[in-house]
Amino acid sequence: MRSNMDMMIEVQDLTKYYGPTLAISRLSFEVAQGEIVGFLGPNGAGKTTTLKILSGFLSPSGGTARINGRDCVTESLEVRHSLGYLPETVPLYTDLTVSQFLRFAARAKGVEAQKGNGELSRVMDACGLGEVQHKLIASLSKGFRQRVGLAQALINNPPVLILDEPTIGLDPSQIVEIRQLIKELAGAHTVILSSHILPEVSQLCQRVIIINRGQIVASDTPENLSRQLGHGSRVRLTVCGPEGEVVEALQKIPQVREVAGEGENRYLVVAANDLDVRPQLARLVVERGWELLELKAQEFTLEEVFLDLVTEEEVTEKES
Amino acid sequence: MKNLGNFTAVLRKELAVYFATPIFYVTGFCFLLLGGYFFYSNTLYYTLISFQAAQNPQLASYLNPLQMVFRPLFATLGVVLLLLVPLLTMRLLAEEKKAGTAELLFTYPLTDWAIILGKFLAALLVYAIFLAFTFVYPVAFGTLARLDWASLGACYLGMVLLGGACLALGLFTSSLTENQIIAAVTAFALLLLFWIIGWQQEIGAPGWKGVFAALSMMDHFDGFVRGVIDSRDLVYYLSFIFFFLFLTKRQLESRRWRA
Numbered sequence: 001m002r003s004n005m006d007m008m009i010e011v012q013d014l015t016k017y018y019g020p021t022l023a024i025s026r027l028s029f030e031v032a033q034g035e036i037v038g039f040l041g042p043n044g045a046g047k048t049t050t051l052k053i054l055s056g057f058l059s060p061s062g063g064t065a066r067i068n069g070r071d072c073v074t075e076s077l078e079v080r081h082s083l084g085y086l087p088e089t090v091p092l093y094t095d096l097t098v099s100q101f102l103r104f105a106a107r108a109k110g111v112e113a114q115k116g117n118g119e120l121s122r123v124m125d126a127c128g129l130g131e132v133q134h135k136l137i138a139s140l141s142k143g144f145r146q147r148v149g150l151a152q153a154l155i156n157n158p159p160v161l162i163l164d165e166p167t168i169g170l171d172p173s174q175i176v177e178i179r180q181l182i183k184e185l186a187g188a189h190t191v192i193l194s195s196h197i198l199p200e201v202s203q204l205c206q207r208v209i210i211i212n213r214g215q216i217v218a219s220d221t222p223e224n225l226s227r228q229l230g231h232g233s234r235v236r237l238t239v240c241g242p243e244g245e246v247v248e249a250l251q252k253i254p255q256v257r258e259v260a261g262e263g264e265n266r267y268l269v270v271a272a273n274d275l276d277v278r279p280q281l282a283r284l285v286v287e288r289g290w291e292l293l294e295l296k297a298q299e300f301t302l303e304e305v306f307l308d309l310v311t312e313e314e315v316t317e318k319e320s
Numbered sequence: 321m322k323n324l325g326n327f328t329a330v331l332r333k334e335l336a337v338y339f340a341t342p343i344f345y346v347t348g349f350c351f352l353l354l355g356g357y358f359f360y361s362n363t364l365y366y367t368l369i370s371f372q373a374a375q376n377p378q379l380a381s382y383l384n385p386l387q388m389v390f391r392p393l394f395a396t397l398g399v400v401l402l403l404l405v406p407l408l409t410m411r412l413l414a415e416e417k418k419a420g421t422a423e424l425l426f427t428y429p430l431t432d433w434a435i436i437l438g439k440f441l442a443a444l445l446v447y448a449i450f451l452a453f454t455f456v457y458p459v460a461f462g463t464l465a466r467l468d469w470a471s472l473g474a475c476y477l478g479m480v481l482l483g484g485a486c487l488a489l490g491l492f493t494s495s496l497t498e499n500q501i502i503a504a505v506t507a508f509a510l511l512l513l514f515w516i517i518g519w520q521q522e523i524g525a526p527g528w529k530g531v532f533a534a535l536s537m538m539d540h541f542d543g544f545v546r547g548v549i550d551s552r553d554l555v556y557y558l559s560f561i562f563f564f565l566f567l568t569k570r571q572l573e574s575r576r577w578r579a
Contacts, residue, residue, distance in 0.1 A: 055427045080429040087427075091420030093333070095340045104336075107329030108428040136340075152424070 008033045008160055008190040009054065013063035016049050023049045024214040026063065031207075033159075036186045038205035039194035040306065046214040047194040048088050051164050054192070055085040067160055081110070084153035088164040088194075090145055094138035098129055098148055101137060105152040119155060126181065127151040143174045150178065154185075161185060163193040167200060179204055198303050210309055217309045225305050234298040235278055237267045241290035249288060253280050265293070326430065330438025331445075334412070338446050343411065347404050351397075351450045358396050359457045362389045385465050386472065390458065391545045394475050397454070398541055401486050402515055406507035408446060409490025410500040412439045413568075417498035422575075432572045436565055440491055447483045451476070471547025478544020481557035485537065486511055488564035495571040511537075 009031035016023045024046035031037045039047050052058040054065055056076045065072040067079045093101050099120065106116050124130055127147040132140060137148060146169065153161055166182065167175045182204055185191055195201050201208055202222035210218040210225075218225060239246055243261055250259045250269060255277050258270040271277040278295055285292045338344040366388045373380040416422040425435060458472055486507075493507040494500075518536030533539055537560075540553040 052423075055423075057423050057427050077429055077431065080427055083427065085424075085427045087420065087423040089420050091423055093337065093421055094419070095337050096333070100333075100336050104329055104333040105424075105428070107326055107332065108425075108430055110326055110429060 006032050008035075008068060009192060010066040011050075011054075011063070012065075014050065014053060014060050014065055015062035016046075016053060016058065017061045022214055024211075027211070027214070027216060028063075029209055029216060029219060031190055031192055033190055034187045035207060036182070036191040036193070036205045038201035038208045039192060039211065040196065040198065040201050040208055041194075041211040042196060042310065045211050047211060048164055049214075050211075051085075051088075051162050051192070051194060055083060055087075055162050056080050057085075057087075082159050084155070084158040084161045086149045086153045086161075086163045086166055088168075090149035092137045092145060092148055094136070097134055097136055098140070099124075099133040101148065102129075102151060102155065105155050109156040109158075111156050123151040123154045126154060128177070142169045143171060146170055146174075146178070150181070159189060161189050161191045161193075163191065165195060166193055167195070167197070175200075198306060210306060212310050218305075233271050233276065235269045235271065235281060236294065236296045236298045237269055237281060237285075237292075238265050238294035239267065239285050239290050239292055240265055241285075241288065245288075246290065249284060250281070253277065253284065255280065268298070324431065324434050324437060327434035327438040327441075330425075330430065330435055331442050334439050334442030335445065337411075338442065341411075343407060344446060347407050348450050348453075351400060351404055352453050354400050355393070355397055355454050355457070358393050359389070359454075362393055363461065385461060386468050386475075386547065389461065390472060390475060393457070394479060394545045395541075397479065398482055398538070399515070401483055402508065402511045405447070405483065405486035405490050405511070406493075406504040408443050409487055409494050409507060410504035411494070412443065412491055413494040413572075414498050414500045414503045418500070426572075426575075432569050435572070436491070436568050440487060440565060443487045443491065444480075444484055447487060448480065451479055451483070468547065474544050474547045474549050477549065478541055478553075481544070481554070481561075482537065482541050485557050485560040485564075488561040488568075489514075492564045492568045492571070495568045 007030045009029075011030070012028050014027040015025055027046070027050060039050070041047050049058070053060050054067065054072060056072050056079055059073050068082050070078045070082075072079050093104070096104070102120050102123065103116065106119055111119050124133060127150050129144070129147055129151055132144055137145065140148065146166070150163070150166065153163065163182070167178050170178060179200065182191060182193065186206075193201075193204070206221060208218075208220065208222050208225060209216055237250075243265070246267065247259050247261055250256060250267065255271050256269055257272040260268045260270075262268060269277065269281065276297070278297065282292060282295060366383075366385060369379070369388065370383060373383055413422075416425055455476075458467060458469075461467060462469075489510055490503075490507040493510065494503040496506065497503050514535065514537045516536075516538070517532050518539045534556075540556045543550045543553045
């Protein structure tokens with residue numbers, strides 16, 4: 001039974017113990033059809049464990065995970081049919097050539113023999129593997145291995161893709177390529193990817209789930225997360241004028257909560273309650289006869305939000 | 321055993337890996353080197369006896385190439401199998417776990433039986449290739465002397481079944497660990513145990529005699545090399561193979577529950 005037709009991935013109260021160690025604790029989230037969701041968290045937060053359960057490689061200690069309306073444990077085979085999975089360490093059969101390995105993946109996923117060659121050249125084109133197809137995987141560079149891993153996940157065009165750290169270990173130009181590839185998958189595929197690189201997630205994903213110590217700390221669009229959790233808005237300001245006076249004057253504006261001088265006439269102004277204080281700041285500077293060189297709203301980066309969330313949680317935990 | 325589906329995918333992949341790695345060539349070479357040596361020395365011995373029989377008509381009536389050349393040859397090759405089979409099987413599942421490729425294999429839409437059967441049949445096929453090369457010996461011998469080909473067929477059936485049993489056990493020990501050497505050593509120890517367990521009969525453990533004899537690989541192999549196909553021996557080897565494949569299946573199932 002499908003509880004919700006639009007939800008491709010439904011996770012409820014998912015819990016996993018490794019022996020006595022709790023890896024994830026009552027995780028619940030949903031991913032809609034065609035969505036790209038980023039799974040974000042420090043190392044050891046439980047990202048990989050969650051993805052391994054979704055892929056059917058591990059069984060949960062409690063709770064349920066459903067993909068395309070089917071249970072990842074009791075209907076594992078059906079789930080695996082609709083799934084492309086890139087494991088974290090990109091394990092590959094190093095004794096085989098790229099095309100031998102991809103052919104195996106195609107056969108294992110039940111791609112019919114007649115369609116096999118077409119499917120193989122499709123994924124090899126998509127991942128730029130044409131030139132290395134007859135090379136042994138053992139002789140490939142890290143970047144190419146990552147692409148082979150991605151290629152095997154894409155074989156048979158599965159509706160759901162689970163990518164564990166898809167861009168780790170790649171050089172900058174390869175990262176751009178792989179990100180572009182993942183972006184192109186959106187819409188037709190539901191993608192869940194994990195990462196600890198924040199800009200990557202904010203670029204790629206429509207929604208971010210932040211997880212720490214096996215629990216979800218936040219789940220929203222990257223923009224909303226920056227806004228909500230920033231505790232007010234910030235403005236970067238560059239003013240030619242005596243530093244002490246400038247700081248003092250800025251602090252007198254009622255909506256301004258904090259002013260920090262950063263040297264070389266630059267100041268960071270934090271306003272309370274998400275108010276836009278730029279008009280007031282501009283007026284003040286002009287009235288005082290200083291020169292306004294720069295005035296720019298500064299959003300909180302995902303890094304800051306992330307650190308904020310993670311440390312906040314640790315503080316509340318200590319208090320209780 | 322429903323839904324064996326695409327076990328041929330696993331079978332083909334395993335064969336590709338066998339042919340791409342030196343293990344196949346080295347074990348094959350050793351198997352045939354030893355086989356060739358035993359065949360040569362047995363034939364030499366048979367020739368000597370034949371010359372003596374020329375002067376002794378009574379001895380001549382005992383002369384039988386199958387009994388004097390091929391029976392000891394296959395009995396010795398059976399022992400060689402105990403040593404070589406663990407080398408063929410140690411990689412099968414242990415390496416998947418060690419290299420992490422298990423994560424790919426077990427998340428492809430393959431049933432556990434498809435994986436086990438694919439791997440087992442690949443190893444069996446590789447072994448059958450080795451065995452096929454030994455067919456050169458009887459063919460060469462057949463040009464010089466008359467051979468009972470039906471009895472020889474029984475010998476080969478025995479070799480295939482014995483090999484299958486050893487491979488099934490090896491596959492099981494490979495599923496227990498991610499260390500190939502541990503998989504090989506365990507397989508060798510268990511195979512040796514199953515081979516020599518029949519010796520207990522002579523030492524005499526009363527009441528257990530029958531049990532040990534029934535479990536012994538060697539006792540059940542002996543019929544085939546004598547040219548006799550006994551249904552008890554067939555049942556022994558087939559159930560031995562199924563039992564260890566079944567244990568492997570159980571081992572794979574338990575993997576999901578323990579981290």
